[in-house]
Amino acid sequence: MSTRRTRTIVAALATVLLAGSMAACGNSDTGGGDGGGDGKIVLGFSQVGAESGWRTANTTSIKDAAVEAGIELKFDDAQQKQENQIKAIRNFIQQKVDVIAFSPVVESGWDTVLKEAKDAGIPVILTDRAVDSADKTLYKTFLGSDFVKEGRLAGEWLVEQTKTAAGPVNIVELQGTTGSAPANDRKEGFAAAIAANPNLKIVASQSGDFKRADGKQVMEQFLKANPDIDVLFAHNDDMGLGALEAITAAGKVPGKDITIITIDAVKDGMQALADGKFNFIAECSPLLGPQLMELVKKVEAGEEVPARIETEETTFTQEQAREALPNRKY
Numbered sequence: 524m525s526t527r528r529t530r531t532i533v534a535a536l537a538t539v540l541l542a543g544s545m546a547a548c549g550n551s552d553t554g555g556g557d558g559g560g561d562g563k564i565v566l567g568f569s570q571v572g573a574e575s576g577w578r579t580a581n582t583t584s585i586k587d588a589a590v591e592a593g594i595e596l597k598f599d600d601a602q603q604k605q606e607n608q609i610k611a612i613r614n615f616i617q618q619k620v621d622v623i624a625f626s627p628v629v630e631s632g633w634d635t636v637l638k639e640a641k642d643a644g645i646p647v648i649l650t651d652r653a654v655d656s657a658d659k660t661l662y663k664t665f666l667g668s669d670f671v672k673e674g675r676l677a678g679e680w681l682v683e684q685t686k687t688a689a690g691p692v693n694i695v696e697l698q699g700t701t702g703s704a705p706a707n708d709r710k711e712g713f714a715a716a717i718a719a720n721p722n723l724k725i726v727a728s729q730s731g732d733f734k735r736a737d738g739k740q741v742m743e744q745f746l747k748a749n750p751d752i753d754v755l756f757a758h759n760d761d762m763g764l765g766a767l768e769a770i771t772a773a774g775k776v777p778g779k780d781i782t783i784i785t786i787d788a789v790k791d792g793m794q795a796l797a798d799g800k801f802n803f804i805a806e807c808s809p810l811l812g813p814q815l816m817e818l819v820k821k822v823e824a825g826e827e828v829p830a831r832i833e834t835e836e837t838t839f840t841q842e843q844a845r846e847a848l849p850n851r852k853y
Contacts, residue, residue, distance in 0.1 A: 580789065582598075604628065612636050653667070693754070696727070735761040735764050763792065803839070
């Protein structure tokens with residue numbers, strides 16, 4: 524056989540072997556995220572929005588924790604609209620991410636899209652807020668707070684403070700986003716707790732959508748319709764901070780003329796408590812990022828995880844807020 528012919532055959536064989544090698548590489552995708560080529564887990568996360576200081580701190584915690592954990596994060600801001608979250612989840616499914624996590628805008632209406640994720644073999648983690656789906660197999664776990672407990676702690680503190688009150692105590696309530704888990708649960712917990720004192724009466728209750736500006740606007744309406752307000756219960760600090768402006772503008776002293784109870788314990792709220800403008804805060808920590816990334820790794824690996832994981836939280840009085848403020852991370 525001539526040297527030229529031998530070289531031709533060798534070259535042809537090399538081409539065939541190279542093509543086979545490339546085809547094998549192309550078939551090595553196990554169905555993970557499109558960032559999985561470099562070995563990273565891909566997490567699709569849909570956030571409620573940026574409606575409050577708490578939410579901003581929550582987003583920062585998740586983004587920072589993903590970087591530290593070496594997880595590729597595909598982040599979506601739903602701008603407080605359920606339709607945006609459903610669209611984002613469907614996009615994550617199309618992109619074949621490894622895990623989907625989201626903080627639901629509202630509790631209801633998720634079964635269809637969650638089933639789509641389940642059928643695609645993509646596990647889902649709920650963070651911060653729960654859903655009311657009867658089929659618990661549609662998601663792997665829930666990570667967040669006990670909102671009923673937060674409302675109950677706020678109510679129990681008020682019951683203790685008003686146990687010697689002779690007459691009626693008029694309460695106004697600034698609710699969170701209508702239909703959301705924290706709004707529903709905090710209202711439930713607070714109402715159950717204050718039932719222990721028949722003098723405690725909620726005279727007005729309306730949503731402020733967890734926003735500072737809305738809290739101010741609704742509080743202005745409360746003050747016009749109810750001149751004798753004794754207590755404000757706000758479902759988060761931001762609405763309480765907005766209400767402070769309305770109370771001050773009405774010529775009343777927040778924290779004295781009107782007792783103010785809120786939930787979250789973000790830095791601005793804690794400062795208001797330390798200054799005596801708020802009276803009590805039940806904590807709801809937004810720093811869920813590190814725990815979420817641990818769960819993502821376990822779920823993606825097929826490990827069993829608890830159906831519900833609650834964060835450890837506390838409550839604050841004025842003195843406790845002053846002590847905690849210098850080291851507050853959010």
